[in-house]
Amino acid sequence: MHIRQVVPNAITTIFRLTLCVAIARCQTSGNEIGDYAESGTYLIVYCNANTTDSHAAYLQNLIPYMQSSLQAVLRDLDRGTASPAYRAFFKTTKNLDAVRQIFTDIVNGPDVLTVGALNVTRWSPPTLVCADADEPFLHHLRDDCNTPTRPPMNTMQPAKIVSVCPIFWTLPRVARKAACPWVVDGRLLTEPWNLRTTQYAVLVHELVHVYNRFDDRDEVYNLGDVVGLNATGSLGNAQNFASYAAGEW
Numbered sequence: 736m737h738i739r740q741v742v743p744n745a746i747t748t749i750f751r752l753t754l755c756v757a758i759a760r761c762q763t764s765g766n767e768i769g770d771y772a773e774s775g776t777y778l779i780v781y782c783n784a785n786t787t788d789s790h791a792a793y794l795q796n797l798i799p800y801m802q803s804s805l806q807a808v809l810r811d812l813d814r815g816t817a818s819p820a821y822r823a824f825f826k827t828t829k830n831l832d833a834v835r836q837i838f839t840d841i842v843n844g845p846d847v848l849t850v851g852a853l854n855v856t857r858w859s860p861p862t863l864v865c866a867d868a869d870e871p872f873l874h875h876l877r878d879d880c881n882t883p884t885r886p887p888m889n890t891m892q893p894a895k896i897v898s899v900c901p902i903f904w905t906l907p908r909v910a911r912k913a914a915c916p917w918v919v920d921g922r923l924l925t926e927p928w929n930l931r932t933t934q935y936a937v938l939v940h941e942l943v944h945v946y947n948r949f950d951d952r953d954e955v956y957n958l959g960d961v962v963g964l965n966a967t968g969s970l971g972n973a974q975n976f977a978s979y980a981a982g983e984w
Contacts, residue, residue, distance in 0.1 A: 770868070774798040776844035778860045781868035782899070790865050790904065797908070801938055802842045808983045809838055824979045826966035833949070833970055838980075840946040847945055850893035859895075861945055866898045887937045890944035897941045909935045910981060931956065931977060940977035947973065 772784035772791040777798050782791035812835050816822045825834055846858040866876035879889050880900035887903035910933050949971040955961055956974050969975045
């Protein structure tokens, strides 16, 4: 659930991955990578695609599930500020087109403009990489997974590659209704951390980082802080989108 800027000692990793996702057959410079799978326009790399019950197979199920579930969000957006959820997370109708575009991009998975080594830019499919794969050049991704915050996913910027950390597989797919927050007289009585800490919410959060065109350097996660952002701040905070999506589900 964090953005990781590409640092010099991770350039090799990002360069090879961006080369991999730049063309239809997943390759590095002259060497084909056999471990890749697809889910629609999404590319899944180093997730044991050639084995049964693999992480790749799981993501090939989760991604369409997410895309289907987000249809309810897109329908709710048609209500604009008449929707209490939209009004809570995004405030005004001025945000409506931008919010709709980001969710639409997540559903459709169009190519994104990525930046690799030597500032080479290319249009690449949205890509998920399993950071626990036994590939030496992925060790930087594994290191990011093992930071004290133990993120379930990271988005590598500016390459826009989503790294799937081992802890992601331990999360529930979605939250139960009991996870919804208690609100009395407009006051939030509980902090629903278990509403956002699901595979569905985390995946939406990270894909917002892939497709969001707004400043998102200073993130907040607690629901009270998320709802407290003004209209401008809400567009730059991926958790606003994830909370809205999780609540609609």
